[in-house]
Amino acid sequence: MQQPSSDHVTIGILALxxxxxxHQVMLQKLSLKKRVIIVLVRQQEDLDKCDALIIPGGxxxxxxxxxxxxxxxxxxxxxxxxxxxxxxxxxxxLLARWVENAKKGGQELLEGVSVAVARNGFGSQVESFxxxxxxxxxxxxxxxxxxxxxxxxxxxxxxxxPADPPIQIISRVSASLLPAGQTVVSPDEDDTDPxxxxxxxxxxQGMHLxxxxxxxxxxxxxxxxxxxxxCVLPTLGSRSSSPA
Numbered sequence: 001m002q003q004p005s006s007d008h009v010t011i012g013i014l015a016l017x018x019x020x021x022x023h024q025v026m027l028q029k030l031s032l033k034k035r036v037i038i039v040l041v042r043q044q045e046d047l048d049k050c051d052a053l054i055i056p057g058g059x060x061x062x063x064x065x066x067x068x069x070x071x072x073x074x075x076x077x078x079x080x081x082x083x084x085x086x087x088x089x090x091x092x093x094l095l096a097r098w099v100e101n102a103k104k105g106g107q108e109l110l111e112g113v114s115v116a117v118a119r120n121g122f123g124s125q126v127e128s129f130x131x132x133x134x135x136x137x138x139x140x141x142x143x144x145x146x147x148x149x150x151x152x153x154x155x156x157x158x159x160x161x162p163a164d165p166p167i168q169i170i171s172r173v174s175a176s177l178l179p180a181g182q183t184v185v186s187p188d189e190d191d192t193d194p195x196x197x198x199x200x201x202x203x204x205q206g207m208h209l210x211x212x213x214x215x216x217x218x219x220x221x222x223x224x225x226x227x228x229x230x231c232v233l234p235t236l237g238s239r240s241s242s243p244a
Contacts, residue, residue: 007034008035009034009035009236010037011037011050011053011232012041012054014054014067015042018056018058018063019058019088023224026221030228032229036228044072051235052085052228053080053086055086055090055110056088057090057091057150057214059090060090060091060094064109080208084208084231085208086208086231088214089150089211089214093117096116097109097111097112097114099116099117099118100118112205112208114159114160115159115203115210116155116156117155117156119151120151121198122152122154128148128150128151129149132144132147133146133201133213134171135171135223136168136170137230139222139225140222145215145220148217149173149201150214154198155198165205165206167205169200169203170202170204172199172201174199178198202223204231207235209231
C-alpha cells in the first residue's frame with residue numbers, strides 16, 4: 001500500500017463509466033501546495049495507490065455492475081472505512097446507505113454515507129436544469145456555485161446511527177425546483193426549510209462528500225479544491241502516523 005507523501009496527494013477517479021474524464025480535467029486545474037497525482041481506477045491495484053477516491057456521475061446501476069465485474073466493490077467498501085470518497089450524482093447514489101426506486105434487480109451500494117436517496121429525483125433527462133448554489137466552505141463563499149442537475153438523485157432522509165460521524169449540510173436548492181407535489185413546505189415558508197431533505201444537494205459525513213449534481217461539468221474548480229483541502233489532506237497526517 002502506498003504511504004502518504006509529504007509533497008503530493010494521490011486522488012483516484014473510478015473510471016468504469018460516466019464523467020470520469022471531466023473530473024480529471026478539474027483536478028488538473030487545481031493550484032495547491034501539494035501536487036495532485038491522478039489515478040484512473042479500473043482495478044484494485046489502481047485503488048491501492050490512492051489517498052482518496054471520486055465516484056463520477058453516470059448510470060449508477062451500470063457503474064455498480066462494472067465495479068463488481070472488475071472486483072472493485074468490496075475493495076471500495078474497505079477503502080471508504082479509512083479514506084475519503086466523493087460521490088457526484090450517480091456516485092452519490094453508490095455512496096449512500098439506502099436507495100429507493102432502484103431498477104429491477106436492485107442496486108448495489110457502498111453504504112458509506114448514512115442517507116437515503118432516490119434515483120432521478122428531480123425528473124428525467126429533459127427536466128435537467130442549472131441553479132446557482134450557496135455553498136458553505138468554498139473559496140469565495142459569496143460567489144454562487146453553478147449547480148448542474150442531470151437526472152439527479154434527491155436526498156430523502158438523513159439516518160446517522162449514534163456511532164456515525166455527524167452529517168454536515170453544505171448546500172440546499174430551492175424547493176421550487178423540485179417536481180410538482182414533492183415539496184413539503186408551503187409557499188410562504190423558507191423554501192430551503194430543513195424539514196424538506198429533498199432540498200439538500202451537498203453534504204459531508206466525516207471525510208466523505210456527497211453531491212447530487214455535477215461540479216465536474218462546470219468551469220468552477222472550487223468543489224474539487226474543497227474535497228482535496230477539507231476532506232483529503234486532513235486525513236493524510238493521521239494515516240501516516242498510524243502503525244503500518
